Structure formats: C-alpha cells, structure tokens
Amino acid sequence: MATISQSSPRSPAETKPEVVPVQRAPSVLELIGNTPMLEVRKVTAGMLRPGVRVFAKLEGFNPGGSVKDRPARKMVEVGLERGELRPGKVIIDSTSGNTGIALAMVGAVLGYPVELVMASNVSRERKKIIEAFGAKPIFSDPMEGSDGAIRVCRRIIEENPERYFKPDQYNNEANSLAHLETTGPEVWRQTSGRITHFVAGIGTGGTIMGTGRYLKLRNPGVKLIAVEPDDPMHGLEGLKHMASSIVPGIYHEELLDAKMQVSTEDAYEMVYALGQVEGVLVGQSAGAAMVAALRVARTLKEGCVVTVFPDFGDKYLSTNLWIGWQQWRRERLQKIVGKWNASTSVTT
Ligand SMILES: Cc1ncc(COP(=O)(O)O)c(C=O)c1O
Numbered sequence: 143m144a145t146i147s148q149s150s151p152r153s154p155a156e157t158k159p160e161v162v163p164v165q166r167a168p169s170v171l172e173l174i175g176n177t178p179m180l181e182v183r184k185v186t187a188g189m190l191r192p193g194v195r196v197f198a199k200l201e202g203f204n205p206g207g208s209v210k211d212r213p214a215r216k217m218v219e220v221g222l223e224r225g226e227l228r229p230g231k232v233i234i235d236s237t238s239g240n241t242g243i244a245l246a247m248v249g250a251v252l253g254y255p256v257e258l259v260m261a262s263n264v265s266r267e268r269k270k271i272i273e274a275f276g277a278k279p280i281f282s283d284p285m286e287g288s289d290g291a292i293r294v295c296r297r298i299i300e301e302n303p304e305r306y307f308k309p310d311q312y313n314n315e316a317n318s319l320a321h322l323e324t325t326g327p328e329v330w331r332q333t334s335g336r337i338t339h340f341v342a343g344i345g346t347g348g349t350i351m352g353t354g355r356y357l358k359l360r361n362p363g364v365k366l367i368a369v370e371p372d373d374p375m376h377g378l379e380g381l382k383h384m385a386s387s388i389v390p391g392i393y394h395e396e397l398l399d400a401k402m403q404v405s406t407e408d409a410y411e412m413v414y415a416l417g418q419v420e421g422v423l424v425g426q427s428a429g430a431a432m433v434a435a436l437r438v439a440r441t442l443k444e445g446c447v448v449t450v451f452p453d454f455g456d457k458y459l460s461t462n463l464w465i466g467w468q469q470w471r472r473e474r475l476q477k478i479v480g481k482w483n484a485s486t487s488v489t490t
Pocket of ligand 1: 348453
C-alpha cells in the first residue's frame with residue numbers, strides 16, 4: 143500500500159516547493175505589520191499611461207483589522223519604557239474607532255484596562271469590537287466629532303490624572319515613529335525602491351508623516367500627498383478636515399508636497415468600485431485615498447504611486463456608506479473620473 147509520502151501529487155500546487163514559511167508568533171502583537179501590497183489594476187484599467195502603476199497597502203490584514211495596530215503597539219511600548227504606563231494604570235484615549243480597537247487589543251494582550259472616548263455616532267460594529275476586546279467605551283457628542291471626544295477625554299484625565307496613561311495619538315511622536323520604523327521600510331521593499339508618490343489620508347497624520355519621512359530619507363524625490371475630506375461635515379470616518387479641526391501636534395504640513403481634497407461622494411463611489419471591480423471591500427477612507435491616488439496617477443507619464451487602505455469594509459456595513467446603496471455600475475466610476483480636472487485626463 144502506498145504511504146502518503148509516496149503517493150503522486152494531486153494538484154500542480156503540490157509539486158511546487160514550499161516558499162511561504164508557516165507564520166508562528168508567541169503573541170498577536172508580533173503579527174502586526176508586514177501587510178501585503180495590492181496592485182490596483184482593474185479599477186485603474188484604461189485610465190493610466192502604460193508606465194504608471196498604482197499599489198495599495200492592505201492594512202486590514204493587521205490582527206486588529208487596521209493600520210492603527212502599528213501606532214497603538216508603539217505608543218504603549220514607549221509608554222512602558224518611560225515608566226508612564228505601569229501596573230495599576232488605565233490606558234485612555236479619544237479615538238474615532240480604529241485606534242480604540244487597536245489599543246483595546248494591545249491592552250488585552252498586556253493585561254491593562256482600556257477606556258475609550260469616541261463620538262457616539264461611530265459605527266455600531268466598532269463599538270461592539272471595542273467591547274469584545276474588554277475595553278470600556280465612553281461616548282461624546284456626535285455633533286462635535288473627534289474634537290469633541292478629545293475634549294471629553296481631557297476632562298476625564300484632569301479629574302484623576304494619576305489613574306490614566308494617555309497614548310495621545312494626536313501628539314505622540316511614537317505614532318509617526320511606528321510608521322517610520324515599519325510602514326516606510328515595507329513600502330520601500332515592496333516596491334524595490336521604485337515608489338515615486340506616496341498618497342495617504344490624514345487623521346492624526348501619523349501614517350503620512352512617519353512613512354513619508356522614511357521614504358524621503360531613502361529618496362528625497364518621493365512626493366508625499368495627503369488626502370483630506372473636502373468638507374467639514376464629511377462622511378469619511380477616520381479622516382480629518384484640517385482647516386476646521388484641532389491640528390494634531392504630530393502633523394507637520396511642511397513635509398508634504400501636496401494636499402488633495404476628496405468629496406464623500408467620490409470616496410463612496412470608489413469603495414463600491416473597489417468591491418465590485420477589484421474584489422477588495424474597504425472602508426471609506428480607503429476609497430478617498432484611492433480617489434486621490436488615481437487622480438495623481440493620471441497626471442503622470444511614468445511612476446509608481448503607493449497608497450494605504452487603512453482597513454477593510456466590514457465594520458462600515460451599517461453606516462451611511464451602504465444606506466441607500468442598491469446597484470453599482472462601472473460607468474459611475476467613469477463619470478466621476480470624467481469630472482476631474484480635464485487637464486489631468488489621460489486617454490489611452
Ligand atoms: C479608517 C481610518 N483611515 C485613516 C486614518 C488616518 O490615519 P492617520 O491617523 O495615521 O493619519 C484613520 C485614523 O484613525 C482611520 O481610522
């Protein structure tokens with residue numbers, strides 16, 4: 143009787159040598175980062191010159207489900223190193239959701255209680271996930287957005303300063319440092335140093351500042367383009383409209399080469415397109431990042447544009463993004479692309 147090792151291969155895949163090592167980790171914290179990069183080819187088909195490519199880092203592959211796992215781990219690590227976080231303390235922060243989820247996960251792993259202040263209109267899924275990781279949500283006025291959450295959080299800490307460790311993602315350089323140490327080198331490696339433009343949405347600014355700084359160190363010619371909503375009353379969870387917001391301390395606009403404003407409507411159209419054409423279901427801030435990346439890519443003769451999709455879309459299924467949505471067709475994407483500045487159009 144043939145043993146398993148003597149039997150003939152059942153599929154071509156079985157004839158190939160094993161190239162992907164089995165990933166094993168002693169803690170979920172060690173599975174943060176090293177996210178895959180997708181070449182966005184189908185949504186961009188027919189819209190770019192032949193020498194232009196667009197890639198997206200799929201940050202939804204992080205164990206907490208978003209790009210925010212990176213700064214959350216780093217800010218807690220630095221807090222522990224400095225003795226600002228020690229047994230008996232509670233981790234608290236104001237967060238639009240993803241940082242909260244990430245901090246809740248890190249707190250669960252390390253055994254620290256976590257309390258999170260957020261506007262009460264963040265998606266139901268996010269609130270549930272935070273609670274599932276054992277953290278306590280505290281809700282602020284939805285009309286005041288993320289700035290309202292910042293103010294409530296400040297008040298809570300003022301009442302009992304010794305009780306809390308506040309990572310303070312808006313003003314903690316460890317936030318950008320996480321991206322300088324991980325996202326930047328990954329992007330550089332994954333593009334073999336060919337990246338020409340880095341496009342990312344701004345919430346705290348950590349992603350674009352840290353990744354951008356690393357990329358400029360490797361090649362000062364890399365252009366950094368930040369993406370923000372075009373309206374203070376936008377529907378792009380995770381992103382900040384800078385002119386009407388408290389500007390984060392870690393956000394240094396002088397590092398940027400350009401800033402692009404994206405409408406909620408265009409970002410939503412792009413989310414639908416990415417799901418149905420590319421097969422990637424993402425959140426609305428990824429839609430905005432992709433709109434900007436495509437707009438940049440369409441101005442180029444040659445180039446390698448990299449953007450970041452901060453998370454996947456399942457957390458947003460109960461939000462306005464999907465309310466009223468019924469049927470989407472590719473022509474709708476062509477329509478929004480058509481309305482962008484005619485001088486940036488590329489015909490193929
Ligand atoms: C969904 C989403 N997209 C984008 C961002 C922006 O990232 P950063 O804070 O690094 O600017 C955030 C930040 O919270 C986010 O939650």
